[in-house]
Amino acid sequence: MSDGSISRLDKLRALQEWLDWQLRQTRGRIRELEAQERQQEEQRARERSERGKPRVEERRRGERRPRIPDWGIDDIGVGTPRSEVHRGDCFAAGKRLRAISREQALAALVDGAPPCGVCRPDTALGAP
Known part of the structure; x- marks a missing residue:
């Protein structure tokens, strides 16, 4: 070394x-x-x-969840002015569902808004 x-x-x-x-x-x-x-x-x-x-x-005990609306309307896509009518408890509605009254749902269907193919609100509302 x-x-x-x-x-x-x-x-x-x-x-x-x-x-x-x-x-x-x-x-x-x-x-x-x-x-x-x-x-x-x-x-x-x-x-x-x-x-x-x-x-x-x-959530704490006793706290209520938000009420599920009877009817709702949901924008179908990005940039499209069309909306789709849903029952409030429809699982296909998505997060953008806005609560509307029965009369507003009927009016939207009469004005040409398509009904949801899953929950069929037109049948439940008796819409033409």
């Missing part, structure tokens, strides 16, 4: 120091990402509480 070459043991110790440094870097990055996730979850919780709408699992 007097020829000035680095011993195998010295090489392994250098490698170990580098791997220790890499592990510290990785653990630090994990802590940063975990902190970011906690902040994002806290932000989402604040936004939910600001909206005032508790999630289904957050």
